[in-house]
Amino acid sequence: MIARRPVSMALAALLASASNRPVGRGKKPPGSPQHYYLLYTLDATLSGPPLADEHPDLSPVYQVTSVSAPDPTKPGSAGDPDQVEWMADKAREVFLGRNPATGLWLHTLTIPGVSVMGRSLDVEPGATNDPADGIISYVQRFRFDLTPA
Numbered sequence: 351m352i353a354r355r356p357v358s359m360a361l362a363a364l365l366a367s368a369s370n371r372p373v374g375r376g377k378k379p380p381g382s383p384q385h386y387y388l389l390y391t392l393d394a395t396l397s398g399p400p401l402a403d404e405h406p407d408l409s410p411v412y413q414v415t416s417v418s419a420p421d422p423t424k425p426g427s428a429g430d431p432d433q434v435e436w437m438a439d440k441a442r443e444v445f446l447g448r449n450p451a452t453g454l455w456l457h458t459l460t461i462p463g464v465s466v467m468g469r470s471l472d473v474e475p476g477a478t479n480d481p482a483d484g485i486i487s488y489v490q491r492f493r494f495d496l497t498p499a
Contacts, residue, residue, distance in 0.1 A: 352408040352464055352496055354391060360461045361412055361445075361494075362389050368444040368457050371437065382422055385433050387441065388415040392491065407497045411472050414441045416488040429486030431477065438474075438488040445469055445492050461496070468495035 362373045365387055372379035373387045390413040416437035418429035446469055447456035459466050472491040479486050 351406070352498060354410065356461055357408075357410060357464070357494070357496065358389065358391055358412070360459060364457055364459055365389065365414065365441060365444055369437065369440045371440075378417075383419075384421055385416075385418050385430075385437065387437065388417060389413070390415070407467075407495065409493055409495050411491050411493050413489060413491045414445075415478075416441065416490075418486045420484045428484050429479075431486050434477065434486050434488040438476075438490060441490055441492075442471065446471060459494070463499050464496050465499045466494060467497055469493070470495075 358375060362375055365371075366373040369387070371386055372381070372383045373389055375389050376391075377388070379386050392411040392413055416434040418431070418433040418437070420427040420429060444457050445459075448454065449456055455469070459469070470493045472493040474491070475489045477486065477488050
């Protein structure tokens, strides 16, 4: 059985290192970042061998919410819609980007004991807030097809 925690940890680490932005798993990352990602684990689909076999494939879906908050040093400031669009573009590149010459992923996703068979954009609802709000966010959901290594 593929454990979810190593998958979540690997996704958060990859997104943080490739984007140079902090990633919080389900809550705001420590400190007071102005621009950050929230990573949520959602539904999953199991497939593969019969139920008696403990090594089924897993297709988890993760929600990535790009967040731009007001600058805490500037009263009356607000999040930046351009910043969350850049962050959404970056998340798409991190998880889905391929080298045009080789077809290989631009960013390797390493999960101990797991082979990544596929990555896809599950749904992209987009911006979730009115630009007049103090915090601006952008939502994307990515599906990862995994099998035990």
